[in-house]
Amino acid sequence: xxxxxxxxxxxxxxxxxxxDADDTARVEAALAADPALRVxxxxxxxxxxxxxxxxxxTPAPAAVRARLLATVAxxxxxxxGRFDRFAARLAALFDVTVERARTYLAWIDxxxxxxxxxxxxxLLHLPPGPAAVGADCGFVAVDPGTTxxxxxxxxxxxxxxxxxxxxxxxxTQLTPGVEVVLHGDTEHDFAAVGDEPYLFAVRxxxxxxxxxxxxx
Amino acid sequence: xxxxxxxxxxxxxxTDPDAELVVxxxxxxxxxxxxLYDRFAGLLLALGLRIVRDRREAEDLLHDVFLEVxxxxxxxxxxxxxxRTWLAIRMRSRALDRQKSARISRNAxxxxxLERVAADDATDAGxxxxxxxxxxxxxxxxxxxVIELAYFEGLSCSEIAAQIGSPIGTVKSRMAAAxxxxxxxxxxxxxxxxxx
Numbered sequence: 001x002x003x004x005x006x007x008x009x010x011x012x013x014x015x016x017x018x019x020d021a022d023d024t025a026r027v028e029a030a031l032a033a034d035p036a037l038r039v040x041x042x043x044x045x046x047x048x049x050x051x052x053x054x055x056x057x058t059p060a061p062a063a064v065r066a067r068l069l070a071t072v073a074x075x076x077x078x079x080x081g082r083f084d085r086f087a088a089r090l091a092a093l094f095d096v097t098v099e100r101a102r103t104y105l106a107w108i109d110x111x112x113x114x115x116x117x118x119x120x121x122x123l124l125h126l127p128p129g130p131a132a133v134g135a136d137c138g139f140v141a142v143d144p145g146t147t148x149x150x151x152x153x154x155x156x157x158x159x160x161x162x163x164x165x166x167x168x169x170x171x172t173q174l175t176p177g178v179e180v181v182l183h184g185d186t187e188h189d190f191a192a193v194g195d196e197p198y199l200f201a202v203r204x205x206x207x208x209x210x211x212x213x214x215x216x
Numbered sequence: 217x218x219x220x221x222x223x224x225x226x227x228x229x230x231t232d233p234d235a236e237l238v239v240x241x242x243x244x245x246x247x248x249x250x251x252l253y254d255r256f257a258g259l260l261l262a263l264g265l266r267i268v269r270d271r272r273e274a275e276d277l278l279h280d281v282f283l284e285v286x287x288x289x290x291x292x293x294x295x296x297x298x299x300r301t302w303l304a305i306r307m308r309s310r311a312l313d314r315q316k317s318a319r320i321s322r323n324a325x326x327x328x329x330l331e332r333v334a335a336d337d338a339t340d341a342g343x344x345x346x347x348x349x350x351x352x353x354x355x356x357x358x359x360x361x362v363i364e365l366a367y368f369e370g371l372s373c374s375e376i377a378a379q380i381g382s383p384i385g386t387v388k389s390r391m392a393a394a395x396x397x398x399x400x401x402x403x404x405x406x407x408x409x410x411x412x
Protein backbone atom coordinates (compact mmCIF):
# COMPACT_ATOMS: atom_id res chain seq x y z
CA UNK A 1 0.00 0.00 0.00
CA UNK A 2 1.35 3.44 -0.90
CA UNK A 3 1.81 6.16 1.69
CA UNK A 4 -0.98 8.07 0.06
CA UNK A 5 -3.44 5.16 0.29
CA UNK A 6 -2.36 4.61 3.85
CA UNK A 7 -3.11 8.24 4.67
CA UNK A 8 -6.58 8.03 3.19
CA UNK A 9 -7.22 4.98 5.32
CA UNK A 10 -6.01 6.75 8.44
CA UNK A 11 -8.18 9.77 7.66
CA UNK A 12 -11.35 7.76 8.25
CA UNK A 13 -10.14 6.74 11.69
CA UNK A 14 -8.97 10.30 12.35
CA UNK A 15 -12.50 11.55 11.64
CA UNK A 16 -13.61 9.40 14.60
CA UNK A 17 -10.68 10.54 16.81
CA UNK A 18 -9.75 6.87 16.87
CA UNK A 19 -6.00 7.08 16.13
CA ASP A 20 -3.11 6.81 18.56
CA ALA A 21 -0.75 9.77 19.02
CA ASP A 22 1.74 8.76 16.31
CA ASP A 23 -0.87 8.28 13.59
CA THR A 24 -2.68 11.43 14.70
CA ALA A 25 0.50 13.46 14.33
CA ARG A 26 1.09 11.96 10.89
CA VAL A 27 -2.42 12.80 9.69
CA GLU A 28 -2.24 16.32 11.09
CA ALA A 29 1.07 16.98 9.35
CA ALA A 30 -0.45 15.78 6.08
CA LEU A 31 -3.59 17.90 6.65
CA ALA A 32 -1.48 20.98 7.21
CA ALA A 33 0.31 20.40 3.93
CA ASP A 34 -2.64 19.39 1.77
CA PRO A 35 -5.86 21.44 1.64
CA ALA A 36 -7.54 18.74 -0.47
CA LEU A 37 -7.09 16.29 2.38
CA ARG A 38 -8.80 18.74 4.72
CA VAL A 39 -11.79 18.90 2.39
CA UNK A 40 -11.91 15.12 2.44
CA UNK A 41 -11.78 15.12 6.22
CA UNK A 42 -14.73 17.54 6.35
CA UNK A 43 -16.67 15.16 4.11
CA UNK A 44 -15.85 12.19 6.32
CA UNK A 45 -16.94 14.15 9.39
CA UNK A 46 -20.21 14.98 7.65
CA UNK A 47 -20.77 11.26 7.02
CA UNK A 48 -19.92 10.47 10.66
CA UNK A 49 -22.32 13.22 11.77
CA UNK A 50 -25.07 11.71 9.64
CA UNK A 51 -24.81 8.43 11.60
CA UNK A 52 -26.55 10.16 14.49
CA UNK A 53 -29.52 10.57 12.16
CA UNK A 54 -30.01 6.80 12.11
CA UNK A 55 -30.84 6.69 15.80
CA UNK A 56 -34.46 6.40 16.92
CA UNK A 57 -36.11 9.82 17.06
CA THR A 58 -36.12 11.27 20.57
CA PRO A 59 -38.50 14.13 21.30
CA ALA A 60 -36.64 17.20 22.53
CA PRO A 61 -37.63 18.08 26.09
CA ALA A 62 -39.41 21.42 26.57
CA ALA A 63 -37.85 21.75 30.04
CA VAL A 64 -34.33 21.79 28.61
CA ARG A 65 -35.42 24.36 26.03
CA ALA A 66 -36.86 26.59 28.76
CA ARG A 67 -33.74 26.23 30.92
CA LEU A 68 -31.50 27.05 27.96
CA LEU A 69 -33.44 30.19 27.03
CA ALA A 70 -33.49 31.33 30.66
CA THR A 71 -29.72 30.84 30.88
CA VAL A 72 -28.96 32.85 27.75
CA ALA A 73 -31.43 35.57 28.71
CA UNK A 74 -29.45 36.12 31.91
CA UNK A 75 -26.26 36.69 29.95
CA UNK A 76 -25.58 40.14 28.61
CA UNK A 77 -24.44 39.51 25.05
CA UNK A 78 -21.14 41.27 24.59
CA UNK A 79 -21.74 43.57 21.64
CA UNK A 80 -18.97 46.16 21.67
CA GLY A 81 -20.29 49.68 21.28
CA ARG A 82 -23.87 48.81 22.20
CA PHE A 83 -23.93 51.58 24.81
CA ASP A 84 -22.16 54.19 22.67
CA ARG A 85 -25.39 56.09 22.07
CA PHE A 86 -25.23 57.18 25.72
CA ALA A 87 -21.72 58.63 25.42
CA ALA A 88 -22.76 62.28 25.01
CA ARG A 89 -25.23 62.16 27.93
CA LEU A 90 -22.67 60.52 30.19
CA ALA A 91 -20.02 63.04 29.15
CA ALA A 92 -22.32 65.79 30.45
CA LEU A 93 -23.28 63.83 33.56
CA PHE A 94 -19.71 63.04 34.61
CA ASP A 95 -18.08 66.18 33.12
CA VAL A 96 -15.70 64.19 30.91
CA THR A 97 -15.07 64.21 27.16
CA VAL A 98 -17.36 62.12 24.93
CA GLU A 99 -14.33 60.01 24.07
CA ARG A 100 -13.73 59.36 27.77
CA ALA A 101 -17.39 58.50 28.29
CA ARG A 102 -17.16 55.97 25.47
CA THR A 103 -14.16 54.39 27.20
CA TYR A 104 -16.16 54.19 30.43
CA LEU A 105 -19.02 52.48 28.58
CA ALA A 106 -16.61 49.88 27.19
CA TRP A 107 -15.55 49.09 30.76
CA ILE A 108 -19.04 47.65 31.34
CA ASP A 109 -17.92 44.44 29.61
CA UNK A 110 -14.74 44.21 31.71
CA UNK A 111 -15.78 41.99 34.60
CA UNK A 112 -12.55 42.80 36.48
CA UNK A 113 -13.62 46.43 36.98
CA UNK A 114 -16.80 45.59 38.86
CA UNK A 115 -17.11 45.17 42.61
CA UNK A 116 -19.95 43.47 44.43
CA UNK A 117 -21.98 45.82 46.61
CA UNK A 118 -24.61 43.33 47.80
CA UNK A 119 -25.86 39.97 46.52
CA UNK A 120 -26.93 40.52 42.90
CA UNK A 121 -25.73 44.15 42.93
CA UNK A 122 -22.46 45.27 41.29
CA LEU A 123 -20.78 48.64 41.15
CA LEU A 124 -18.20 50.14 38.80
CA HIS A 125 -16.69 53.37 40.15
CA LEU A 126 -15.77 56.06 37.60
CA PRO A 127 -13.45 59.04 38.05
CA PRO A 128 -15.45 62.21 37.25
CA GLY A 129 -14.29 65.48 35.67
CA PRO A 130 -13.83 68.76 37.65
CA ALA A 131 -17.52 69.73 37.81
CA ALA A 132 -18.48 66.41 39.39
CA VAL A 133 -15.64 66.04 41.88
CA GLY A 134 -17.12 65.03 45.23
CA ALA A 135 -20.01 63.13 43.68
CA ASP A 136 -20.22 59.35 43.54
CA CYS A 137 -20.08 58.45 39.85
CA GLY A 138 -20.32 55.05 38.28
CA PHE A 139 -22.33 52.23 36.78
CA VAL A 140 -24.58 49.91 38.75
CA ALA A 141 -25.82 46.49 37.62
CA VAL A 142 -28.67 44.73 39.44
CA ASP A 143 -29.50 41.12 38.63
CA PRO A 144 -33.09 40.25 37.71
CA GLY A 145 -35.21 39.58 40.76
CA THR A 146 -32.90 41.59 43.03
CA THR A 147 -33.91 44.75 44.89
CA UNK A 148 -31.25 47.43 45.40
CA UNK A 149 -31.02 48.23 49.14
CA UNK A 150 -33.09 51.12 50.51
CA UNK A 151 -30.90 54.22 50.76
CA UNK A 152 -30.81 57.97 51.39
CA UNK A 153 -29.48 60.69 49.05
CA UNK A 154 -27.77 63.57 50.82
CA UNK A 155 -27.71 65.58 47.60
CA UNK A 156 -29.10 65.34 44.09
CA UNK A 157 -29.01 62.02 42.24
CA UNK A 158 -29.23 61.64 38.46
CA UNK A 159 -29.73 58.19 36.95
CA UNK A 160 -29.47 57.31 33.26
CA UNK A 161 -30.79 53.83 32.45
CA UNK A 162 -28.53 51.92 30.04
CA UNK A 163 -29.98 48.42 29.93
CA UNK A 164 -32.46 45.96 31.40
CA UNK A 165 -35.58 47.00 33.24
CA UNK A 166 -35.99 48.40 36.75
CA UNK A 167 -39.01 49.52 38.76
CA UNK A 168 -38.61 52.27 41.35
CA UNK A 169 -40.34 52.12 44.75
CA UNK A 170 -42.72 54.83 43.48
CA UNK A 171 -43.62 52.71 40.45
CA THR A 172 -41.50 54.56 37.89
CA GLN A 173 -40.56 52.24 35.04
CA LEU A 174 -36.84 52.41 34.43
CA THR A 175 -36.00 51.37 30.89
CA PRO A 176 -33.03 52.20 28.63
CA GLY A 177 -32.83 55.92 27.87
CA VAL A 178 -34.91 56.99 30.88
CA GLU A 179 -33.32 59.69 33.03
CA VAL A 180 -34.45 60.25 36.62
CA VAL A 181 -33.50 63.23 38.80
CA LEU A 182 -34.03 62.88 42.55
CA HIS A 183 -33.40 65.84 44.82
CA GLY A 184 -31.34 65.79 48.00
CA ASP A 185 -32.76 64.30 51.20
CA THR A 186 -34.78 61.64 49.43
CA GLU A 187 -34.89 57.87 50.00
CA HIS A 188 -35.87 54.97 47.79
CA ASP A 189 -35.10 51.53 46.47
CA PHE A 190 -35.78 49.82 43.16
CA ALA A 191 -36.00 46.29 41.80
CA ALA A 192 -34.62 44.72 38.66
CA VAL A 193 -37.29 42.91 36.67
CA GLY A 194 -37.19 41.40 33.20
CA ASP A 195 -34.64 38.86 32.13
CA GLU A 196 -31.31 40.67 32.02
CA PRO A 197 -29.42 42.81 34.55
CA TYR A 198 -30.81 46.30 35.13
CA LEU A 199 -27.90 48.60 34.30
CA PHE A 200 -27.61 52.33 34.86
CA ALA A 201 -25.16 55.21 35.14
CA VAL A 202 -25.44 57.37 38.25
CA ARG A 203 -24.09 60.60 39.74
CA UNK A 204 -25.06 61.24 43.33
CA UNK A 205 -23.84 63.84 45.85
CA UNK A 206 -23.67 61.61 48.89
CA UNK A 207 -25.54 58.38 49.53
CA UNK A 208 -26.14 56.50 52.81
CA UNK A 209 -27.43 53.00 53.50
CA UNK A 210 -27.97 53.49 57.27
CA UNK A 211 -31.70 53.95 56.75
CA UNK A 212 -34.59 51.51 56.66
CA UNK A 213 -37.59 51.26 54.39
CA UNK A 214 -40.58 53.03 56.05
CA UNK A 215 -42.74 49.89 56.00
CA UNK A 216 -40.08 47.71 57.65
CA UNK B 217 -33.04 24.41 -3.45
CA UNK B 218 -31.42 27.82 -3.95
CA UNK B 219 -33.57 30.85 -3.26
CA UNK B 220 -34.95 32.43 -6.42
CA UNK B 221 -33.44 35.78 -5.54
CA UNK B 222 -29.96 34.43 -5.03
CA UNK B 223 -28.54 36.48 -7.88
CA UNK B 224 -29.80 39.69 -6.31
CA UNK B 225 -28.34 38.62 -3.00
CA UNK B 226 -24.86 37.86 -4.23
CA UNK B 227 -23.24 39.70 -1.34
CA UNK B 228 -24.41 37.05 1.08
CA UNK B 229 -22.73 33.70 0.86
CA UNK B 230 -25.18 32.27 3.39
CA THR B 231 -28.15 30.60 1.76
CA ASP B 232 -28.50 27.59 4.07
CA PRO B 233 -31.34 28.34 6.52
CA ASP B 234 -29.53 26.52 9.33
CA ALA B 235 -26.38 28.55 8.73
CA GLU B 236 -28.52 31.69 8.78
CA LEU B 237 -29.82 30.69 12.19
CA VAL B 238 -26.27 30.31 13.48
CA VAL B 239 -25.35 33.74 12.07
CA UNK B 240 -28.37 35.22 13.87
CA UNK B 241 -27.35 33.45 17.09
CA UNK B 242 -23.89 34.99 16.79
CA UNK B 243 -25.65 38.39 16.77
CA UNK B 244 -27.38 37.49 20.04
CA UNK B 245 -30.75 36.47 18.59
CA UNK B 246 -32.43 34.22 21.17
CA UNK B 247 -35.33 33.34 18.88
CA UNK B 248 -32.81 31.89 16.46
CA UNK B 249 -31.36 29.77 19.25
CA UNK B 250 -34.85 28.49 20.07
CA UNK B 251 -35.42 27.70 16.39
CA LEU B 252 -32.11 25.82 16.13
CA TYR B 253 -33.03 23.89 19.26
CA ASP B 254 -36.38 22.94 17.78
CA ARG B 255 -34.67 21.66 14.65
CA PHE B 256 -31.83 19.66 16.14
CA ALA B 257 -32.41 18.94 19.83
CA GLY B 258 -34.14 15.62 19.08
CA LEU B 259 -31.24 14.43 16.96
CA LEU B 260 -28.61 15.53 19.48
CA LEU B 261 -30.49 14.08 22.43
CA ALA B 262 -30.70 10.72 20.63
CA LEU B 263 -26.95 10.84 20.08
CA GLY B 264 -26.16 11.87 23.65
CA LEU B 265 -28.52 9.25 25.03
CA ARG B 266 -26.91 6.57 22.90
CA ILE B 267 -23.45 7.45 24.22
CA VAL B 268 -24.05 8.16 27.93
CA ARG B 269 -27.15 5.94 28.26
CA ASP B 270 -28.65 8.10 30.95
CA ARG B 271 -31.56 10.40 30.20
CA ARG B 272 -30.75 13.04 32.77
CA GLU B 273 -27.10 13.24 31.80
CA ALA B 274 -28.00 13.37 28.12
CA GLU B 275 -30.40 16.26 28.77
CA ASP B 276 -27.71 18.14 30.70
CA LEU B 277 -25.36 17.65 27.78
CA LEU B 278 -28.02 18.88 25.39
CA HIS B 279 -28.35 22.07 27.43
CA ASP B 280 -24.58 22.53 27.58
CA VAL B 281 -24.08 21.95 23.87
CA PHE B 282 -26.69 24.57 22.94
CA LEU B 283 -25.24 26.98 25.48
CA GLU B 284 -21.85 26.44 23.87
CA VAL B 285 -23.45 27.15 20.49
CA UNK B 286 -24.85 30.40 21.89
CA UNK B 287 -21.42 31.46 23.07
CA UNK B 288 -19.37 30.34 20.09
CA UNK B 289 -21.76 30.68 17.15
CA UNK B 290 -19.35 33.09 15.50
CA UNK B 291 -16.83 30.23 15.15
CA UNK B 292 -19.11 28.26 12.84
CA UNK B 293 -17.65 28.13 9.34
CA UNK B 294 -20.21 27.05 6.70
CA UNK B 295 -17.35 26.12 4.37
CA UNK B 296 -16.34 23.35 6.76
CA UNK B 297 -19.66 21.55 6.87
CA UNK B 298 -23.35 21.67 7.64
CA UNK B 299 -24.73 22.94 10.90
CA ARG B 300 -26.00 19.50 11.88
CA THR B 301 -22.49 18.08 11.48
CA TRP B 302 -21.06 20.88 13.60
CA LEU B 303 -23.66 20.20 16.28
CA ALA B 304 -23.25 16.41 16.17
CA ILE B 305 -19.46 16.72 16.55
CA ARG B 306 -19.96 18.84 19.66
CA MET B 307 -22.53 16.54 21.20
CA ARG B 308 -20.49 13.42 20.52
CA SER B 309 -17.35 14.97 21.93
CA ARG B 310 -19.09 16.23 25.10
CA ALA B 311 -20.89 12.94 25.59
CA LEU B 312 -17.74 10.85 25.19
CA ASP B 313 -15.89 13.15 27.63
CA ARG B 314 -18.69 12.78 30.15
CA GLN B 315 -18.84 9.06 29.71
CA LYS B 316 -15.10 8.66 30.15
CA SER B 317 -14.92 10.95 33.17
CA ALA B 318 -17.79 9.09 34.81
CA ARG B 319 -15.89 5.85 34.17
CA ILE B 320 -19.06 4.20 33.10
CA SER B 321 -18.09 0.72 32.13
CA ARG B 322 -18.51 0.14 28.47
CA ASN B 323 -19.77 -3.08 27.17
CA ALA B 324 -20.11 -2.35 23.54
CA UNK B 325 -21.30 -5.73 22.46
CA UNK B 326 -24.59 -5.57 24.31
CA UNK B 327 -26.34 -2.90 22.34
CA UNK B 328 -25.45 -2.75 18.72
CA UNK B 329 -27.69 0.11 17.72
CA LEU B 330 -26.61 0.30 14.14
CA GLU B 331 -27.20 -3.42 13.82
CA ARG B 332 -30.73 -2.87 15.06
CA VAL B 333 -31.53 0.30 13.17
CA ALA B 334 -30.23 -1.17 9.95
CA ALA B 335 -32.61 -4.08 10.35
CA ASP B 336 -35.51 -1.86 11.39
CA ASP B 337 -38.12 -1.34 8.70
CA ALA B 338 -38.16 2.35 9.67
CA THR B 339 -41.67 3.04 8.46
CA ASP B 340 -41.97 6.10 10.72
CA ALA B 341 -38.63 7.52 9.76
CA GLY B 342 -38.04 10.73 7.84
CA UNK B 343 -36.25 10.55 4.49
CA UNK B 344 -32.90 11.35 6.08
CA UNK B 345 -33.16 8.59 8.65
CA UNK B 346 -34.34 6.11 6.03
CA UNK B 347 -31.39 6.93 3.86
CA UNK B 348 -28.79 6.59 6.61
CA UNK B 349 -30.34 3.35 7.83
CA UNK B 350 -30.43 1.88 4.40
CA UNK B 351 -26.79 2.85 3.77
CA UNK B 352 -25.82 1.22 7.06
CA UNK B 353 -27.89 -1.83 6.28
CA UNK B 354 -25.87 -2.44 3.14
CA UNK B 355 -22.56 -2.53 5.00
CA UNK B 356 -21.03 -5.90 5.87
CA UNK B 357 -21.57 -6.63 9.57
CA UNK B 358 -17.90 -6.40 10.53
CA UNK B 359 -17.62 -2.95 8.97
CA UNK B 360 -20.74 -1.73 10.73
CA UNK B 361 -19.38 -3.03 14.02
CA VAL B 362 -16.14 -1.06 13.66
CA ILE B 363 -18.03 2.14 12.85
CA GLU B 364 -20.32 1.59 15.80
CA LEU B 365 -17.48 1.08 18.27
CA ALA B 366 -15.58 4.11 17.00
CA TYR B 367 -18.46 6.56 16.71
CA PHE B 368 -20.77 5.70 19.61
CA GLU B 369 -18.32 4.11 22.02
CA GLY B 370 -15.45 6.46 21.24
CA LEU B 371 -13.01 3.55 21.11
CA SER B 372 -9.66 3.96 19.37
CA CYS B 373 -8.55 1.60 16.63
CA SER B 374 -6.29 -0.26 19.04
CA GLU B 375 -9.11 -0.59 21.60
CA ILE B 376 -11.43 -1.90 18.89
CA ALA B 377 -8.75 -4.35 17.75
CA ALA B 378 -8.43 -5.67 21.29
CA GLN B 379 -12.18 -5.92 21.72
CA ILE B 380 -12.97 -7.79 18.53
CA GLY B 381 -9.71 -9.75 18.44
CA SER B 382 -8.55 -8.54 15.02
CA PRO B 383 -5.28 -6.91 14.00
CA ILE B 384 -5.30 -3.11 14.17
CA GLY B 385 -4.57 -2.89 10.45
CA THR B 386 -7.78 -4.80 9.77
CA VAL B 387 -9.73 -2.39 11.96
CA LYS B 388 -8.38 0.61 10.07
CA SER B 389 -9.12 -1.00 6.69
CA ARG B 390 -12.67 -1.86 7.67
CA MET B 391 -13.28 1.62 8.97
CA ALA B 392 -11.97 3.23 5.79
CA ALA B 393 -13.93 0.84 3.57
CA ALA B 394 -17.12 1.47 5.52
CA UNK B 395 -16.69 5.22 5.32
CA UNK B 396 -16.04 5.09 1.60
CA UNK B 397 -19.28 3.18 1.08
CA UNK B 398 -21.31 5.39 3.39
CA UNK B 399 -19.95 8.50 1.77
CA UNK B 400 -20.91 7.28 -1.70
CA UNK B 401 -24.35 6.25 -0.55
CA UNK B 402 -25.10 9.38 1.43
CA UNK B 403 -23.76 11.68 -1.27
CA UNK B 404 -26.00 10.04 -3.91
CA UNK B 405 -27.91 12.67 -5.86
CA UNK B 406 -31.10 12.63 -3.86
CA UNK B 407 -32.49 15.99 -2.79
CA UNK B 408 -30.46 17.21 0.20
CA UNK B 409 -32.54 16.49 3.25
CA UNK B 410 -32.56 18.70 6.30
CA UNK B 411 -33.30 17.49 9.79
CA UNK B 412 -36.99 16.95 10.24
